[in-house]
Structures are given as structure tokens and as C-alpha cells.
Amino acid sequence: MRRVLPPLTGLAMLAALVLVFLVVPTEADMGIVQRIFYFHVSSAWVAFLGFFLVAGASAVYLWNGAPTADRLAYAGAEVGVLFCTLVLVTGPIWARPIWGVWWTWDPRLTMTVVLWAIYSSYLMLRAFGGGDAAIARYAAVLGIVGVLDIPLIVVSVRLLRGIHPAVITRTQGGTGLADPWMRAGLLVSALALILLAAWLVDLRVRGAQLEDEVAALRREMDARRGEVA
């Protein structure tokens, strides 16, 4: 699995690029800029996957205290925040020519920026909360509370006024993805980003594991040196 992830990600990425830039027809109303949609929406899906990974791994960590679960939660938050940032960057690029503004307090935009803030604060807690092992437990609590907040955010932001298109579901005046190539473009882009995210999570988990091993070796060295002296 570990071996095949990088080449698989590369292939999927290439296929996504070919589909999005060469095959998929240009959307009639919005023009060429709409092609950013394929990465914008896929990134949002991946960000959500990352945040749910945080919650799931956090619950497992509180349950059995397994270091791997903790590392998985941390990596999930890092990757989730990364892709959430991509959503927040690609969104305004798309919004500016279409809506005429970079940002609007539309429900979905509000939700994305709030989620970004919650999981950024998770990373801040882990980075600056101190080196104690208890931080992993506190972070797990935050990871679980964060995912419980998501449905509340979804419901509450609907109380705000909105203009964001619901492209896929055809509700709220969306056009839907009429062309089958458009659907294929979206699915392949999503697959490519999911593979990329899985690869990144794997790298971060292994990195964290190596860090812990190095720290343990260093402590052992210090202890032996102490005994000799």
C-alpha cells in the first residue's frame, strides 16, 4: 500500500489535469474560470475527510491510548487544514469574476472559514500547548468536540443570507453537472486529491513515529551516559 500510493497519486493527478483542462467542456455561463471548481470542490471533500479522521482517531486514542491513533489524528488535522486552506484560496479566485467580490458571508464560506479556524486552533494547541503527553489527550478532546460542532455550524449558517451555488444537487437554482465529462472530471479530481491526502497522512504518521523513536533513543543514551559517569 505504502509503495503504490505515490505512483497511483501521480497517475490520478495526471488524469485529472487532462480531464479538467483538455476534455471537460467549458461551462456556458461562467466561462473558463469555472474549471477551478474541480479542485475547489474536491479539496473541500478531502478537508472534511481529514476532519472526520481527526475525530475518529481521537476517539480511538481516548479509548485505548494507542500512539498511532494520536499520530493519525494529528496528521488528519494537518492535511485537513491544508486542503481547507486550498478551498479558501481557490474559492475567492473563482468568486471574484463571477460574484464581483473576493469574499462574501455566504453560509458555505462562513462554514469553511469557521472549520479552518477550529482545526487551526487544534494545530496551535499541539504546537504551543507544551510538550507534556497530556497535550495529546487535550487535543483528542478538541478533535471530538470539533466534529460535534460541524452539524451545528451547518444548521446555524443557514440562518445567514446566502448566494453560493449548489452545483451538484440542482437545488437552490444550481444547474447540475449536465455533461458526463464534467462528472468524470470531478470524480477523478476528487480521487487524485484523496490519494494525495492519504499519502501525506502516511508520511506524517511515519515522520511522527520516527521522531518518537529518535527521542526514545536519545533518552536511552542520556541514561547510559549517566550510569557510566
Add this chain to the structure above:
Amino acid sequence: MIGPPIRAERLARGFGGVRVLTGVDLTVAAGEVVVLLGPNGAGKTTLLRILALLLAPTGGRLVLFGTDATRAPAALRRRIGYAGHEISCYPDLSGAENLAFYAQLFGVAEPAARIARLLAWAGLDGAGRRPVRTYSRGMSQRLALARALLHEPDLLLLDEPFSGLDPDAVERLQQQLLELRAAGHSIVLATHDVDRAAPVASRIAILHRGRIAWAGDGRADDAAVIVAAYRTIVAERA
């Protein structure tokens, strides 16, 4: 729940990668006063907090009164009294109010009579209604001891009880500890102050490099030997 108050096997605890305790073996029998010696930073407080069920060990096994400490903490807590570095009393409440609060939490029967008796025993009957903030160091220390004894625990854990006390207060505390020992309480007393603790000890143990380094038989009549060994260890570190 019968069995020796403490049976600890290979207890270990680390903090963020720093291993404070590496494998502590310690057995305390009923009615014993074990003095736990160690220089500052040896891990005495960590060990006491583990014994008081405030801190989970990262390795090893802890059996209190014949019961696995991970299994029945609530019932075990009723049999343990812990007085830590700090007094765990609210400075804006009076001594009597603090004791009344903890009496509620421990479910002490007839709390008023018990509190009055304890305040008198601690020599605080005159100060029971004053906020703890106004207490001297010695008074605070005696209140902390009274708080730990409130629910008549079988096992008493004391962390540096002599610190900041003047010689009179030290003598008084030693007297009280001997009384408790005579009444059948088991006591673990952690300190770096060997001279003040030795007179009340029935056994002495030394915590060094995360282990009980020299427990031996540790009888108090060997105190001179143990004290010498302890001084050597401290000198080695310095």
C-alpha cells in the same frame, strides 16, 4: 479490600518523554511509617501522586489494600489521605469551611463534631473561622494535615510536611505523626530532610534515579547507616 496498604511493582512514569520513575518496588505494611528520602527532583512527588491515585503510572502495577488501583479508585480514595506540596485549601474560605466542604465530598458522618475535634487537635480551634489566606505557614500546614485526616484514612501520604516549619512546629508535627502511627495508620512521608523525618520512621527508603535505591530492610535502628548512604548519594549528585 484487605491486604497491605501499598504493594507497588515496577511503577514507572514519564512526563513528555522524560522518565521520572523507572521501576519503583515498594511495599508498605499496616501501621508502618515509611520515610521516602530523595533529593529535590528525585521523583518523590510523582510517586506520592501515583499512590494517591492522582496520577496514572505509565508502567508497572499498583495494588492498594489488596485491590488493583486501576479498578476501584472511588472506594480506595476513601481510605487514602494525601497532603501535597500545596495545602489544597481555598484561601478565601475559613479552615472550618474548607474542612466542611471536603467532609461533604468524602461523605464524613457527623461532620461538625469531627471538624471541631480535628481543629482542636491541629491547634486551630481559635483560627477556625478566619480565612485561610490569613494563616501562617505552620497553621496552613496543620490545616492541610487535618484535611488529609478528615475521613480517617488508613493510609496517609505526606509530601514534605516539614517544609517552612519552625523548630517548635516540627517537634509538634513529629509528635502528631507518632500518635497516628501508634493509632495504626500507615504513613508514607516524602522528604529531603533526613534529620527531621528519621525520628518518626519505622522504615526508610531512598528514591534515586527513578527507583527505590536502598530500601534494604531499612529498619529505623539502621538509621545512621541509611543517613550516611543518603548523604553519599546527594554528595554524588552535587
Add this chain to the structure above:
Amino acid sequence: MRDALAILAKDLRIEWRTREGISSVFVLGVLLVVVLTMAHDPSPETAPTLAPGVLWAAFVLTGMLGVQRGFLLERENDCLAGLLGAPVDPAAIYAGKLAANVVLLAVMQAVVVPLVGLFLHVDLAARLPALLLVCLLGNVGFASLATLFGALAARVRAREVMLPLLLLPLLVPLLIGAVQATRAVLVGGLAGASGGLGVLVAFDVIFGVAGWLLFAYVVRD
């Protein structure tokens, strides 16, 4: 339950004796209402529309200070060790601290809400029962989450920064729900406020239960 009441009574007695929490929260609450109103520079016509936002922004920012103080109380003299050493369920400690926070925040609301009405020309008396309901729901929801994270933040480095950093984004649904419900109540009554009230009730239930279950993990070592 009995333990939770004992902890509540203890906290209220300390608060009554020192009045430290309530006085600092009171002064900050008044200040924030003044500052937030001035920052908007409202005309007599726009003033009432600002009221819900000013009210809840001031509440959330002030409340964080109040809740943080409640845990400094337990840190002084390491009283937390006394609580955790007693045969008390951590969930009962949570319930007691939560109740104490709700009482403190309710007293603060009793000052801040009329003040907002006064400064921003809103007739509160006419809508009082509905408004009280919204205030109570917002208060309990805020306190459920703030009690959990107040305990957590009290034990990490950089705690003064950590509490708002962790708490504010999580509070967004509560803030939206409370502002929308308050606005609806001030305009019409409870009928138009169902969306906001729904969010508040769900928030209270979800994080009340989550705090109850998760509190042990943030206080136990």
C-alpha cells in the same frame, strides 16, 4: 449530584466573599458594550438593529474571562488535587463548575442586557419572557463548552491565549443562533425565533453531554 451541589455552593460562597469574578466581569461587560456601540457609531434609527450583535459579542468575550477565573480558583494552593483525590466523579465536578459559571454569567447578563437596551434604544420590557429564555439558553450553551475548555486551558502553556483561540471558533453556531433568536424576539416574538432557538437548544444538549463525558480526560492525569 450531591457532590456537584457541594462544589456549586463552595464556588458561590467564595464568589460572594471576594466578589472578584463578578466585579471584573461586570466592569469588562459594561466597557465592551460601550466600546462596541461606539465603534458602530449608530444613528437613532440603526441603533436597535445593533443590539443583538453587541449584546452577544460582549457576553462571549466577558464570559471567557469569568470562566477562566473559575479555574484559577482551583489552581491556587492546588485545590484541584483535593477535588480529584476525593471519591468524586469528574462529571460531578464538571456539573458543579458548570452551574457556578451559569450563575455568574446570569448575574452578568442581568447587568449587560438592560444596559444594551438603554444604550441602543430597545424596549426590552415588552419582550422580557422570550428574551430571558434566549439569554438562558445562550448562557448554558456557552458555559457547557467554556467549562470544558476552561479546565483544559488552565493546564496548558500560554493559557491566556489558548482559551479564546480554542473556544471562539467553536462558539460560532451559538453566536449565530443567539443573535438571530434575539433579533427575532425583539422584532416579533418567539414565533420568528424558532431557527435560532433550535440551534441554541441543540448546542446546549450536545455540548452539555460532551462536556459531561469528556471532562475526566482534561482534569485527570
